[in-house]
Amino acid sequence: MREIKFRFKDPKGFLFIIDVNDLCSITQEEYNTWIYTGQYTGLKDKDGKEIYEGDIVEETFSHCREGFTGQVEFGLHDTDSDDCEGCQAYGWYLINSNNETLGFNEWNSRNEELEVLSNIYKNKELLGVKNE
Numbered sequence: 001m002r003e004i005k006f007r008f009k010d011p012k013g014f015l016f017i018i019d020v021n022d023l024c025s026i027t028q029e030e031y032n033t034w035i036y037t038g039q040y041t042g043l044k045d046k047d048g049k050e051i052y053e054g055d056i057v058e059e060t061f062s063h064c065r066e067g068f069t070g071q072v073e074f075g076l077h078d079t080d081s082d083d084c085e086g087c088q089a090y091g092w093y094l095i096n097s098n099n100e101t102l103g104f105n106e107w108n109s110r111n112e113e114l115e116v117l118s119n120i121y122k123n124k125e126l127l128g129v130k131n132e
Contacts, residue, residue, distance in 0.1 A: 004039070005020065006038070006040070008036055015037065017050075037119075038052045038053030045116045046112045046114060046115055049116045054071065054072060055072045055119045055120075056070070060113045069126065070095050071120055072092060075093075077091075079093075079101070097128035
């Protein structure tokens with residue numbers, strides 16, 4: 001069973017991680033000032049860094065295309081494969097600035113090809129989007 005962790009941002013912009021077992025020790029006042037930024041995927045990159053929803057991840061080889069950089073999201077996404085063109089799946093995936101997706105099943109077994117570059121809260125420009 002994978003670890004269940006959540007990432008939050010405090011009012012000063014500091015990102016921090018909370019394990020699901022520690023959620024009960026948080027006061028309502030603290031919780032009300034934090035912004036939820038994502039959940040741990042259960043995956044680690046090539047350097048052992050945990051991958052969270054909202055991270056910007058580069059995959060160095062993706063089937064026929066070389067390299068894929070995208071934001072980690074969770075939900076329904078397009079997933080083309082050799083046996084199912086135009087199919088959709090539900091789960092973790094990467095999405096790039098062109099709205100192309102790379103699904104969980106396509107990259108979860110190749111952690112040595114994944115690298116967390118940053119996250120959308122610090123360096124959204126890595127996706128070709130201006131930071132606000």
